[in-house]
Amino acid sequence: MTISVGHNQYTNALPLFFYIDYDKMRELNISFVTRLPAELNRGLADGKLDISLISSFSYALNAEKYELLPGLSVSAQKAVGSIYLFSKVPINDLNNKNIALTNRSATSVALLKVLLKEFYNYDVNYDVMDPNVDEMLNNHDACLIIGDEAILTFREKKLKLYSYDLGRMWSIFTGLPMTFAIFAVRKEIYLQKQVEIRLIWDELIKSKELSREKKFRPMIHKIKEKYGGDYSFWLDYFNSCLNYELNEEQMAGLQYYYELAYKHSLIERVPNLSPLSMLEK
Numbered sequence: 096m097t098i099s100v101g102h103n104q105y106t107n108a109l110p111l112f113f114y115i116d117y118d119k120m121r122e123l124n125i126s127f128v129t130r131l132p133a134e135l136n137r138g139l140a141d142g143k144l145d146i147s148l149i150s151s152f153s154y155a156l157n158a159e160k161y162e163l164l165p166g167l168s169v170s171a172q173k174a175v176g177s178i179y180l181f182s183k184v185p186i187n188d189l190n191n192k193n194i195a196l197t198n199r200s201a202t203s204v205a206l207l208k209v210l211l212k213e214f215y216n217y218d219v220n221y222d223v224m225d226p227n228v229d230e231m232l233n234n235h236d237a238c239l240i241i242g243d244e245a246i247l248t249f250r251e252k253k254l255k256l257y258s259y260d261l262g263r264m265w266s267i268f269t270g271l272p273m274t275f276a277i278f279a280v281r282k283e284i285y286l287q288k289q290v291e292i293r294l295i296w297d298e299l300i301k302s303k304e305l306s307r308e309k310k311f312r313p314m315i316h317k318i319k320e321k322y323g324g325d326y327s328f329w330l331d332y333f334n335s336c337l338n339y340e341l342n343e344e345q346m347a348g349l350q351y352y353y354e355l356a357y358k359h360s361l362i363e364r365v366p367n368l369s370p371l372s373m374l375e376k
């Protein structure tokens with residue numbers, strides 16, 4: 096039986112995947128499937144994927160079927176650099192307005208709803224759309240875009256629109272980091288395939304550590320060919336904005352996010368946040 100691993104195609108996730116030994120994985124019948132976050136969330140929930148980087152919000156919706164892997168996440172200490180609310184008007188004028196949401200996210204969509212309800216007490220009309228800023232703003236006052244599209248939009252539009260980094264907003268209001276994505280494995284697969292899941296986890300941890308040791312240099316070289324930008328911009332993104340750990344600090348941020356999502360009826364219960372301890376080194 097092949098094990099299908101979900102690989103997030105956005106640049107933010109690259110440090111977790113860049114140094115994986117894909118030849119070794121293939122020999123072990125482990126295949127990597129590259130998709131956008133919303134597709135990975137669906138794939139793991141439907142059982143098309145066995146283990147995946149998924150939106151932390153999606154974990155809350157399916158926690159009874161999943162196990163959480165330790166030591167891996169896509170988090171931001173403060174500003175995240177790729178999750179923006181772009182707005183025609185200042186955020187203080189967004190009450191009762193229309194906001195378009197990217198259809199590629201789960202965590203950030205719920206995070207925006209939490210932030211605008213809990214800390215601004217706004218009522219907002221939301222519509223989910225493809226992440227094209229011009230189309231989104233055609234009929235809406237603001238839009239939420241994540242990932243590579245957000246990085247490129249910020250670069251092009253930053254002088255014309257108000258932009259709000261959701262990681263920064265979360266940090267200002269709560270003093271906590273925000274965890275956007277985590278690694279989950281389906282419980283039934285974990286029970287059958289503990290050895291292989293452990294091997295995959297080792298590779299992900301190795302990739303995370305090597306990426307940091309090499310100062311993200313080889314991967315930035317590749318990213319620049321596709322997206323431009325200079326080394327210091329991308330280094331800042333990987334090094335200062337993003338964080339790939341899942342330690343107590345990230346867990347505290349995630350726990351509070353879930354509590355607020357529950358308070359505002361976005362999830363039915365706050366999930367249990369206990370990563371698989373047997374996997375720890």
Ligand SMILES: C=C(O[C@@H]1C=C(C(=O)O)C=C[C@H]1O)C(=O)O
Pocket residue numbers: 103105107108132149150151169175177178199200201202203204241242243245275276
């Ligand atoms: C930092 C990011 O993290 C992510 C945000 C996600 C979400 O909002 O559901 C899911 C996975 C990550 O890609 C980003 O996409 O910009």
